[in-house]
Amino acid sequence: MLVLLRGAPDVAPPAGDACEExxxxELALAPVTQAREICVGPGLMTSLxxxxxxxxxxxxxxRFEEVVRTRRLLTLLPPPDLSPGERLRLSVRFEGEASSSSIAFVLVAHPGQATHQVEVYRDPRTRESLQQEVLQERARNERLREELELTRAHLHESKGLRSLIASRLLGREGVQAQPLRVGTFPPSEGGLSLLAGTSFRGGKSVAVEVVLLNSGSEPWSVAGAALVDARGEELQRVAFRQDEVILPNARKSVVVExxxxxxxxxxxxxLKLWDASGRAITIPEVSFP
Structure with a gap:
């Protein structure tokens, strides 16, 4: 039986690695001696x-948006208000076993990431199951190979103004820029503050470069970004770039497009920016040319 533990949820930095799909x-090969972590994300479904x-x-x-149970399947749609690194406990007990033999898992919140399927095996896996995993790994490796080839081709083609013109990123008026209004915004709880910024608009996208001061005791590196309008809607296809980690008491720039x-x-x-541990900064009043 899954044991429900009351009280405030734990919050700890999520692992830096990407979540497994x-x-x-396999309990028969490696019995659980401590809670296994499962990567979950708000708005992303995970099935066990x-x-x-x-x-x-x-x-x-x-708090969960959806929880669907059957005897062999559990499907979860996590709470929309999960904080990065928040941890929720989950216990599983196979039928016919004592309650003391329950298996502990921990759901760990990762912004924009989730493990979509978790397969839990009490008994040794069948030959068919192992063969299916091999086929899935082959398909994954082939997909990664194709993505690498596309990336190399893109890097080869993306050179100079000819690439910008061909992609229509310049627009008729080129790339417009304007400085951000840097108000008296207090530093974030994570010790980050805005020193300066510039916004840009091209033919198909907008971008903003911000210079941040890290007053905290730990280095900071962006792991996620969002641009939200007055209606609460996020712009699509957000990408970001940070060439250098911001060390304590140092200032560096971050670009979001x-x-x-x-x-x-x-x-x-x-503009919202956060790192893998959940240290974040929110910058209001960002406007584009």
Missing amino acids: VQRV RFDAPASVELQDEV AEASERQARGELT
């Missing part, structure tokens, strides 16, 4: 599949 737990009937319980289940037509990204937007 499929995670397999068991090779035998099992019962589960979930910490703070009422998002897809936007000439009619989009008008008015004042809010």
